[in-house]
Amino acid sequence: MRLKAAVVPIAALVILFPLGYSLARSVFSWGAERGQPFLAKPETKSAGCVRDNTWMRFHHMDLLKQVRDEAVREGKRGNIGLNTCRECHTNRERFCNECHNAVNLHVDCFRCHYYP
Amino acid sequence: MDRRGFLKTAGVLSAGAACAYGLPLLCAGTSSRGAPEGPPGTRKWGMVIDLTRCRPDCTACLEACRKENNVAFFGDARWDVHLIRKVKIRRTYPAVSAEKPMLLLCNQCDRPPCVQACPVKATFQREDGVVLVDQHRCIGCRYCMIACPYNARDFNFKENREWPNKDRPRSSHGVPQSCTFCVHRLDVGQEPACVAACKKVGANVLAVGDLNDPGSDVSRLIATHPVQGLREDLGTRPKVYYIGL
Amino acid sequence: MEASFERVEGKSAQYWLLLGALAALTLPGIFSTYLMEGRGLYLSGMTNRVPWGLQIVLAVFYIGASAGSLVISSLYGVFGKKEYKPFARVAVYLALLFLVAALLSILTDLGRLDNLSSSFSHFNFLSMLSINPFLYNMYILICMVYLWAMLREKEKLVRVMALVAVLWAIAVHSGTGAIFGFVPRELYQSPLLPPSFIAAALSSGTALMILVILGLFRLTGRPLDDQLVVRLGRLLAVFVLVVACLLYIENAYRVYLAASREAGVYLLFGGFQSVVFWGGMVLLGSLVPAVILFTPRTAGQVRWIVVSSALVVFGVLCERYLIVIPGQAHPADLLPNMEITSSVWEEGVAAYSASLPEVLQAIGVVAIIGFLFVLGLRLFRLLPTEARICE
Numbered sequence: 001m002r003l004k005a006a007v008v009p010i011a012a013l014v015i016l017f018p019l020g021y022s023l024a025r026s027v028f029s030w031g032a033e034r035g036q037p038f039l040a041k042p043e044t045k046s047a048g049c050v051r052d053n054t055w056m057r058f059h060h061m062d063l064l065k066q067v068r069d070e071a072v073r074e075g076k077r078g079n080i081g082l083n084t085c086r087e088c089h090t091n092r093e094r095f096c097n098e099c100h101n102a103v104n105l106h107v108d109c110f111r112c113h114y115y116p
Numbered sequence: 117m118d119r120r121g122f123l124k125t126a127g128v129l130s131a132g133a134a135c136a137y138g139l140p141l142l143c144a145g146t147s148s149r150g151a152p153e154g155p156p157g158t159r160k161w162g163m164v165i166d167l168t169r170c171r172p173d174c175t176a177c178l179e180a181c182r183k184e185n186n187v188a189f190f191g192d193a194r195w196d197v198h199l200i201r202k203v204k205i206r207r208t209y210p211a212v213s214a215e216k217p218m219l220l221l222c223n224q225c226d227r228p229p230c231v232q233a234c235p236v237k238a239t240f241q242r243e244d245g246v247v248l249v250d251q252h253r254c255i256g257c258r259y260c261m262i263a264c265p266y267n268a269r270d271f272n273f274k275e276n277r278e279w280p281n282k283d284r285p286r287s288s289h290g291v292p293q294s295c296t297f298c299v300h301r302l303d304v305g306q307e308p309a310c311v312a313a314c315k316k317v318g319a320n321v322l323a324v325g326d327l328n329d330p331g332s333d334v335s336r337l338i339a340t341h342p343v344q345g346l347r348e349d350l351g352t353r354p355k356v357y358y359i360g361l
Numbered sequence: 362m363e364a365s366f367e368r369v370e371g372k373s374a375q376y377w378l379l380l381g382a383l384a385a386l387t388l389p390g391i392f393s394t395y396l397m398e399g400r401g402l403y404l405s406g407m408t409n410r411v412p413w414g415l416q417i418v419l420a421v422f423y424i425g426a427s428a429g430s431l432v433i434s435s436l437y438g439v440f441g442k443k444e445y446k447p448f449a450r451v452a453v454y455l456a457l458l459f460l461v462a463a464l465l466s467i468l469t470d471l472g473r474l475d476n477l478s479s480s481f482s483h484f485n486f487l488s489m490l491s492i493n494p495f496l497y498n499m500y501i502l503i504c505m506v507y508l509w510a511m512l513r514e515k516e517k518l519v520r521v522m523a524l525v526a527v528l529w530a531i532a533v534h535s536g537t538g539a540i541f542g543f544v545p546r547e548l549y550q551s552p553l554l555p556p557s558f559i560a561a562a563l564s565s566g567t568a569l570m571i572l573v574i575l576g577l578f579r580l581t582g583r584p585l586d587d588q589l590v591v592r593l594g595r596l597l598a599v600f601v602l603v604v605a606c607l608l609y610i611e612n613a614y615r616v617y618l619a620a621s622r623e624a625g626v627y628l629l630f631g632g633f634q635s636v637v638f639w640g641g642m643v644l645l646g647s648l649v650p651a652v653i654l655f656t657p658r659t660a661g662q663v664r665w666i667v668v669s670s671a672l673v674v675f676g677v678l679c680e681r682y683l684i685v686i687p688g689q690a691h692p693a694d695l696l697p698n699m700e701i702t703s704s705v706w707e708e709g710v711a712a713y714s715a716s717l718p719e720v721l722q723a724i725g726v727v728a729i730i731g732f733l734f735v736l737g738l739r740l741f742r743l744l745p746t747e748a749r750i751c752e
Contacts, residue, residue: 073250194409202705203708234488235484235491236484253476253479255471255479258412
């Protein structure tokens with residue numbers, strides 16, 4: 001049946017369109033508009049960096065989520081968190097947004113949490 | 117259909133209906149929150165509000181709360197968020213009395229219906245008895261608002277424009293908010309914003325302390341004054357007590 | 362006698378026009394959902410006092426209609442009445458679509474739809490609103506398997522699935538009743554709410570099926586034995602009575618007890634909701650249909666049955682409204698024997714009226730399931746060639 005045969009491809013197109021669009025955008029704009037993301041090393045106010053670059057690159061989301069759950073659900077505050085990141089990495093544009101814009105991955109934190 | 121078939125069907129249908137409530141009944145024994153009774157030595161935060169000292173036209177606690185928690189305000193009674201509300205009440209039966217001020221806020225119940233209701237446990241109760249909304253997890257279904265018999269929760273219908281306290285997050289639209297006893301301050305040894313503001317203006321209406329510590333303000337107040345919680349008959353065990361209600 | 366099922370040809374201009382119109386009607390709904398999720402739910406008529414509005418009312422209605430439709434299909438699958446076999450497939454497909462509509466209504470009503478994954482990764486056994494989506498999702502799966510079994514004509518599987526589906530439908534709908542009944546609000550808290558939901562589901566489902574079946578058969582020119590409709594009408598009559606009975610008990614109980622009297626009287630005599638109650642639910646939704654369906658002359662005529670079915674659907678819709686909205690609009694009695702004279706809030710009875718975006722969302726949901734239904738008639742062998750009683 002002509003119609004039946006068309007249903008699956010059309011549905012697949014509709015469902016995969018957002019993903020495809022995002023992928024296409026990052027593939028075709030990587031290196032073109034923004035250049036490779038580059039994080040300048042900040043002047044650390046504390047004893048040193050929290051963790052090294054590679055670890056942070058892979059685990060900062062888990063770190064932040066764990067700190068968040070401990071603070072909100074268990075009341076263990078005073079740990080590192082968004083507020084303490086700000087002490088050394090003072091500018092969000094040149095820190096979080098640098099990489100997140102490059103890979104086109106939206107973060108929801110700053111809708112509510114202040115980070116200039 | 118013969119009798120046997122009918123009985124079979126009826127039995128099986130009842131079993132089906134029982135499934136819908138069976139799960140909550142089975143799990144009513146287990147707690148979906150950290151044990152509020154807690155191991156010995158656990159704090160249990162409570163509040164005492166001395167209405168006899170409350171000045172009718174003072175708004176110190178309201179403004180302090182709004183500033184501290186970045187509470188949304190649009191000037192529209194439909195959508196304004198109030199973590200603490202000041203109202204005027206009077207008796208109607210058996211006789212009409214004079215008006216007096218009263219403060220309404222989340223009662224931080226020991227058996228919170230909102231915690232029971234939240235489908236994702238975004239509303240939860242900590243070990244120290246504080247009932248909170250984890251706004252990272254909340255899906256905005258508003259069942260907690262339906263379940264609260266005190267109408268203590270407000271919903272953020274609109275995105276908040278103001279951000280007076282940049283050290284604290286501001287709620288996005290789509291999540292409910294209620295008084296948290298300023299746990300972010302309690303956790304680091306400070307008093308809630310409303311308590312501090314009330315002390316500053318000299319009224320000393322609000323007191324927040326550890327109910328498990330017989331020496332704390334709230335315990336002493338409860339021991340020496342006749343106090344009353346709101347609708348204690350509902351079995352929610354509110355932890356906000358009023359003197360002079 | 363064996364009914365044979367076929368697809369709608371679906372090549373006529375009317376068919377494509379219908380599909381196109383339904384697809385077009387979904388667009389305003391999608392747009393207003395997008396706006397509401399992006400800008401905030403203030404675009405709806407909901408407020409801090411009435412946080413659940415039109416979408417929830419309709420969601421509850423759809424769940425009821427779904428459970429009720431499944432009962433019609435169970436007349437063949439569970440109770441073995443062969444004369445209802447022609448309707449079974451359409452009934453199950455409709456049940457599936459109604460539940461999809463309910464889920465769509467609920468999902469578009471969430472404040473933070475982007476956090477939806479939390480509802481899958483965090484489950485609260487004590488929350489009726491956590492258990493119910495689990496029931497709804499399984500119900501959709503069960504309906505799909507049931508429909509597949511019928512389309513492939515696997516009789517044994519059909520029998521098993523019919524029983525499972527009806528059981529699950531009862532669980533689903535009494536669970537939905539528990540969402541409201543197990544909450545400490547004066548006009549919600551009630552152990553009668555789950556059974557009364559089931560009764561309303563049965564009556565609205567039967568009524569909707571009568572309307573849909575008649576509409577389908579007449580539109581596609583298929584012969585339909587009037588006696589079948591008359592029998593369904595008799596079933597509807599019983600369900601209408603049960604609904605009325607539970608309604609009476611619930612309200613009598615509330616008004617009798619001093620604790621709930623004020624709330625009960627508010628519902629019955631206090632304002633707009635009383636008009637909906639007496640005019641919509643009692644008169645048009647119960648009395649008139651009962652009179653029609655119990656009078657032998659009118660109970661045997663198809664057009665009277667159609668009229669009473671439409672009235673019953675309207676009455677159940679009114680009932681859904683009365684369950685959801687007045688319970689929120691009525692103020693909680695925080696301070697017995699006291700009153701709040703001034704407040705920053707909306708004290709006293711709160712007002713709620715659905716805003717345009719909400720209405721557009723509701724229309725969009727109806728359009729989506731209408732579209733899926735019309736498409737399904739073309740894709741699946743749902744329609745019987747005829748429906749006759751063979752003795």
